[in-house]
Amino acid sequence: MNQIMKQWSQREDLQVLSLVGISKNAGKTTFLNGLGRAWSAESVGLFSIGVDGEAQDVWSGRSKPEVRIYKGWIVATSGICLQNEADAWEIIEALPIDSVAGRVYLARANRDTSVKLTGVPTRQWASLCIEQLKKVGCAKVIVDGAYNRKVMASPVWSDGFVLVVGASFSPSLPALVKEVKGWMAKLLLPSTTDDTELYQSFYRQEVCALQIDERWVLFTSHEWIQSQGSHISAEDLKQATKLYFHGALTKRVLEQLRWSGFTGEITIPDWTYLFDLLVKGSQIQVLFPSNLLAVSINSTSPDGGQVNPEELRTQIQQVVGDIPVWDVYREEWNPDVS
Amino acid sequence: MFLDSETAEALRISEYLKRVAPYTPLGKKWKGRLKPYTHSQVGEWELDLHDQQEVMELFSESRATYFLTCCELVDDIDIALQEVLQDRSTMLTWFHVKRFLVTWFRWGEFVSWESSPRFMRMNPEEQRKLHFLLLLLQKSGRFTTTFEVSQLGDSKWLEMNRQKNQLMKEIQQLRKERQKQISGRLQRNPNFQGEWVISRHQESAKLFAVDPDIKLVRETIYEQIYELVPDKQEHVWQEQLLSFQEKLSIHEHSLFRQINRLFRDHIPFLQSLVQRWTRLDLLWAKCRAAQSWNGVRPVYLENQIRIIEGTLPLEQEAWKQKGYEMTPVTLAMKPGCTLLIGPNMGGKTTALRVVGLCTVLAQYGLYVPAKEFRFPLFPWVRTWIGDYQNAEQGLSSFGAEMNRLAKWIDPDPENQGLILLDEIGRGTNPIEGSAISCAITRYLHECRAWAVHVTHFPEALQIEGIQGYRVRGLSTIPKWDPDHPNQTDDWIRLLYKAMDYHLDPIEDQDVVATQAISIAEICGLPEKVIEQARTAVKQRIQEGD
Structure with missing residues (x-):
């Protein structure tokens, strides 16, 4: 897994990567932290899109997980999220964007640290974030999509995306698999050949x-x-x-x-x-075929429920065919790769 | 109130003011508070115009572009200064303050103080202060627009931070090595978070359960999750790290407070920098608006209004797209009522609007769309242009007209505003309408009010000493051709070509224009109607009306 993630970091055609969850608390941040580990040495920009942006999820009230950030990475998030660890950040830009938690800033990490990402609420502002992050030198931009914001996974906006499937959608494995089938039916629509x-x-x-x-x-x-x-x-x-x-x-x-x-x-x-x-x-x-790169699965829901992780992986793999299916939490991490 | 809403709407003032577009948040706030100068503020008004002229002369294309780039870095610095004043500064405060100061510094380097507008020039003392404050925030002297705590250059903080980072690295390295050892022993790597996730059914699960270097942190019906047990060395280092983090945080707060104290002494200087930058932003916005309508600097003149080739830029732009050119308006007027007479569609209302627009824009401290404009400053401006029927208030056109007029007419010579009237009295029977129109004209003239009145009533011309202008009118009467395929559509074009819109001073023997029926004919009214109208006019002339 981390070998492939490392290969992604070397692809010049993959500049913007989005994460889309099939439900709330699907496990996007967990996947993001796994990807981050593989990309720790790269020049990465990162932000979140959606209405959820407070320290607690506005939908579920649960505490939002922090995102692991590596030295040199640049994040776009509200100023309030940067103030706890003043030594960790260099503030480089103030964006004309207001998130739920206040104005959004670009900040470069001076060391490895963690941060909460407050969501940029609109697609237009998301587009501005991508533009600004590239402008300050990020070779890769990761967009952490919030609930029901699949728009950033469009091939028009991002060069590739990862679908995150979590047991938070349903405690029933058949229901999960059925949902993924529905997604894949859309993702595998044929592309135009004429006109x-x-x-x-x-x-x-x-x-x-x-x-x-x-x-x-x-x-x-x-x-x-x-x-x-x-x-x-x-x-x-x-x-x-x-x-x-x-x-x-x-x-x-x-x-x-x-x-x-x-x-x-x-x-x-x-x-x-x-x-x-x-x-x-x-x-x-x-017109523009989807660019699904991988499916990340999470067999545990925040309520503590769990579906059989092995069964989940097997059945999802059957649905998605050749697309890699990763259980980033359960995969062994190869220390020689990153 | 300088303008009422009806006047502002009639003159489309908000559309013109929209072109005054400052770049910075504060500039936009100031623009929102933009007020017209009063007649007691002539000095300030002239200074505003003078500064605009200076800015226009100094702002080459490259300077204008550079200014825009700088303005993109200037946020709502007011808020940051408030935080400094109230000792609530944070890292973000200093980011904004520093950016603002660096912007000033770079402006001085790019433009040089001597080439800056007068209010932007920094004397040597101010330059020293600016440099001093910047060095407080970036000790290295290589000023950037970013901010981080290390830029303060505090050696104690730098050393503590270095030690803290070193410790974090050592802890990370120690854990990595131990994880490697455990992985080798248990034949399984941890996940990316350094946790071992083991299926309950795996043979090796028993080994994990008894390994002394790892502990069970979570389990589900399917698996168990283990993490590294910190050894003695890690415990010691983690405690040291916690202590470092606390000390560092305390020291950071103390650093910010110290900087805060130093900056508070210079708040008046900083506030003056904010005001000066915002002023330049607003002035340049006014200049760009003026350039968009080829504006000229208005000049104060106590007892006259003089316009040479005034225009209405918005209308002019619209007409140009249809292939028409607007004839500029040239006129002069003194206190007392000035009449505007001429044929229908001759541009009289346009001339009225030109006087109003130039006056209002000038009083807002803007250059005006004319070749020359001289005028006194007025306490207020009012127009009657259009139909102000108000069914809710039960007002007909006439009622609304009288209602508004009653409020404006003020015999007090100290409170004479500018009144622009378009065909007063037309909304009622011609006999009384003419009488009222004439009486109002006479009254305004005798009061020496500043008024312009467009009228078709000939009696107004009989008022002694009345001044005014007439539209030259139709030089030829275009022929109505019923067989022309586009006659109806092209009547405006026909009229435009035939009409001479220039204004000439009224002479003693002048009468009101009598081209209405010809114009109605060009507009395409049926021939029978036109003939009957002409016959009726002839009859009335013969009867001596």
Whole structure:
């Protein structure tokens, strides 16, 4: 495991890595600390995205774990988190970002230490954090995603992500496995082979497009939602063979398409635009394929419950195929690698 | 109140003030408190304008760019200074204070004090103070915009920190070595946190249970988790480390308090630096706004308003996109009512707005959109432009008009503001409307109020000594062509081409313009309507009206 993590640190195409949990308290911080150990000698920037940011999780009230930081790493977090160990930090920048716990600063670690990361609440600010961390010299940026914030795992924002599966989702192993299957169905959607450049131009324009015969009809996802699809004639929808949808593809939208008689191929920018489970029979593909690097599992829930760790690993591996599955807490750490 | 909301809206003042965009948080706060100068503040007003001129002359492109870069480093330093004053400073306080001081230092190096605006120049004593304060925060003298405690250069702190870090390294090394030994013995490496996680069913679980160097810390139905038992040496070092951390923390607090004390003595100096930087930020924001509308510096003139080629930049920009050029407004007026007459759509209301806009912007200490603008400062400005019906208050257009006017007309010569009126009296029957309009005009003229009145009522021209301007009007009357495919759409373009918007002083024999029916014809009213209107006018002229 740590060998592969070390290899990631050497990949130039992997500059931004995100962590996404399937539930609260899935074990992202534990994984992050494991990854950090492998990347301790690298030039790393780190921040968290989401509403949870206090010392205690605002959802569960539990004490948030601290993140292990290594000398030279740069974090983006609220000032209040940096003040306890003044000797550990060099404050290098004040960002125009307000987290739940106050203004966000960039600080470089003068030695190995720990810190709590307060979440940056919006995607735009997350994008600014990434930009600023790169600007101050971070070769790698790790984004610790908070609950239900999978947007940063989009291939548009990050170069790779790790899915963290924890028993906090359910004490039932079959339920956990089923949930992961649902995620994988989205993550393994095929990518476009035809019209890719055209779809990319629609993506840049942020418009939806429907192909009827040789022509493309453009509209926005907002128009679709407002009119529930009725702004396009039923005839056109029946005849259409392709749809590029630049918006949240929900079950409702899929059903509206089906009722209208549309049977063609649907393309969305990436898997993060797909909400709800897939409706059977829909042909959906993505413009930007997902870049899932690994699945990290955690068989223990914060309540003390546990599923069989060996069984969990075996069954998850069966679902995800070739993607590495790691139980970072149970894996032996190879001291020769880091 | 200098401006009421209706006047501000009619002149679109908020849109112009939006262009005054300071860079820093404090600059933005100051802008929020921006107030017009009063007529008792002529000296301060002229100083503001003078400083803007100086800034514009000094700010080359490179200096302007550098200033922006510096402003990005200037936070709400007020808060940091408050923390210093109240002895509540933290590492973040000193980060902000240091950044601010380094910004000043770098500005001085980049621009040089002699080339700075006068209020930005630092005398040698101030330069020494700045340097002294910076050295307190970064003893090395190589000033950076970051902050860490080591930069204070306190030798005791540095030594304690070094020893603490050394100890931490030694503890880490000791644990690493012991973990390696145990791993070799038990044939299993720990996880990344240095814990051994062993399945209960593993054979080796028994060995873990009896190893003296590890202890069980947690267990579940599936596994057991062991961690290293600190040996004597580690215990000793951990206690030393704890002691070091406490001492270091105490010493850090004492260092911050010491710095705090030293800085408190210089708070007035620091506050003056904050004010000066913020002033420059606001002035440069005003300059950039003025540059956006090619502004000219207004000049104080006690008993006249003089505008040469004044414009309305927002409207001008909108018209340019449609292919129209705005004719600039040139006029002069003295106390007493000044009339503006001319054909409909001749730009009279525009001229009214130009007078209002230039006056208001000038009184806010801004350069104005004209080639020249001279005026006295007014205690207030009011406009009547548009329809202020208010159904909630039960006011018709006429009622609203009278209601507002009643509040403005003030016989007190010391409180004469600028009044801009657009066709008073049109909202009622022509006979009474004309009478009221004329009476108000006469009253304002005799009071020597500062007023401009756009009117179509000819009686106003009979007031003795009345001054005014007329729009030159339609030089030719474009022909209505019912067969032209775009006649209706192009009527504005036709009118624009035919209309001469220049203003000429009213002469004794002047009468109000009589081109309304021609304009209505260009606008596309049916021929029958136009003919009937022309016939009715002829009849009234014959009857002597």
